[in-house]
């Protein structure tokens with residue numbers, strides 16, 4: 001079966017005033033349909049940069065990729081129609097109502113007016129936002145805001161949903177709820193989910209398979225079980241131990257990380 | 262989550278190929294997207310009515326607190342002092358509001374709103390044109406209000422002349438707002454944006470004869486102002502306000518159209534390219 005995401009040598013270099021940054025140094029990836037892939041790595045590993053390339057927002061400086069059956073470089077519009085993307089900071093206007101943001105986004109995805117309204121109501125019901133539709137986005141709690149951000153990426157029923165650090169900054173209860181939601185999106189709709197995280201517990205609990213990145217390169221991949229066995233010597237070891245063996249350093253536990261900006 | 266309708270896997274039927282840039286469906290999509298973006302920002306502007314008045318505050322203050330001083334001053338032009346001042350204030354309003362239009366997109370860029378729109382199939386050009394269209398409508402409404410207050414203070418000018426003036430405001434807004442959006446796409450923060458806009462705006466304003474006609478200027482200053490396209494726009498609107506639609510209006514139209522023909526395509530190219 002054709003993979004939903006396939007990249008070869010995908011790379012991005014930034015030229016800044018302070019010099020050249022090789023954010024992503026040639027990534028080869030294959031993601032089968034219906035998988036929840038955890039793209040795991042410490043801060044600065046190149047996760048967001050990879051995601052922004054795969055979602056057509058950033059032009060690669062090297063390599064190629066096909067997403068949802070369309071070539072990233074030759075047919076970005078074809079890719080856009082079939083993917084959803086939720087940035088780490090979301091992307092709703094605090095002063096605009098939840099309903100307006102959802103229907104506008106649906107219209108940007110080329111749903112007609114009636115379909116946009118219907119889809120807004122449907123997703124609001126599914127993601128427990130129905131009572132919040134007429135509030136300004138600024139009035140939402142952290143967990144509600146995240147559900148809205150995700151709803152914004154699902155309006156057009158994408159084949160692939162990209163989530164950048166979806167639980168960073170959430171309280172523990174909301175994090176667990178969000179994991180359940182992501183699983184539900186995959187289980188009920190068959191959506192392939194590509195999520196980045198620097199939380200080991202999240203990677204362990206949510207992802208079918210992990211791709212570990214560091215310094216812009218893939219340094220390990222496999223199921224959490226396989227990574228623990230291979231790098232920490234036992235399937236019962238912690239993913240933390242495997243991660244230290246792979247990258248030579250710890251990543252902070254959720255509680256140690258300050259609220260994300 | 263019981264919706265059965267979700268197409269999901271890679272085996273979903275392929276959608277029709279992307280229309281080329283010149284097919285009718287591409288231009289229909291551009292138009293639809295532009296109107297969609299226009300509607301979004303128009304609703305936001307209407308919701309925050311203070312914004313409409315706020316932009317008008319400065320020219321209204323000039324009209325009310327400065328205009329009466331000019332009643333008996335010989336300004337060297339045709340018509341009375343209101344027919345000289347109000348056209349200048351219209352251009353000033355257009356210049357300042359349009360020049361800061363990019364501020365909005367800069368904030369939206371920081372909030373991730375621009376990226377969330379750019380990840381959809383929406384036409385990149387519509388993201389620019391929809392905003393510019395809204396700026397034009399907003400400035401036309403503000404111009405009308407300004408002229409009405411002017412009439413209340415004693416401005417008398419032919420309706421056609423006023424309409425010509427509004428036409429100039431629209432062209433100016435299109436070109437200057439486009440440049441402002443282009444600048445906003447290139448910088449990362451309001452701290453970088455505002456100084457650039459201010460350092461362009463003030464000389465442009467002073468060298469255009471907005472407040473007092475350049476005919477009062479010494480030769481060197483008059484000469485300098487001839488390099489400023491806004492000078493010709495101000496002269497054209499003044500001419501239209503005294504009912505003279507001849508060469509001066511023509512020169513102003515050439516200057517305004519020239520400015521638009523350069524700046525709008527430049528901004529369009531930047532929006533097309535930005536990112537990917």
Ligand SMILES: Nc1ncnc2c1ncn2[C@@H]1O[C@H](COP(=O)(O)OP(=O)(O)O)[C@@H](O)[C@H]1O
Nearest residue numbers: 014016021023042043044045046047048049050
């Ligand atoms: N627009 C940019 N310009 C310059 N450097 C960037 C830019 N975006 C990311 N980087 C750099 O690329 C590297 C990877 O960043 P990023 O992809 O955001 O990492 P992660 O999401 O894994 O934390 C970092 O060193 C970051 O500073």
Ligand SMILES: [Mg+2]
Nearest residue numbers: 047048088165
């Ligand atoms: Mg990141």
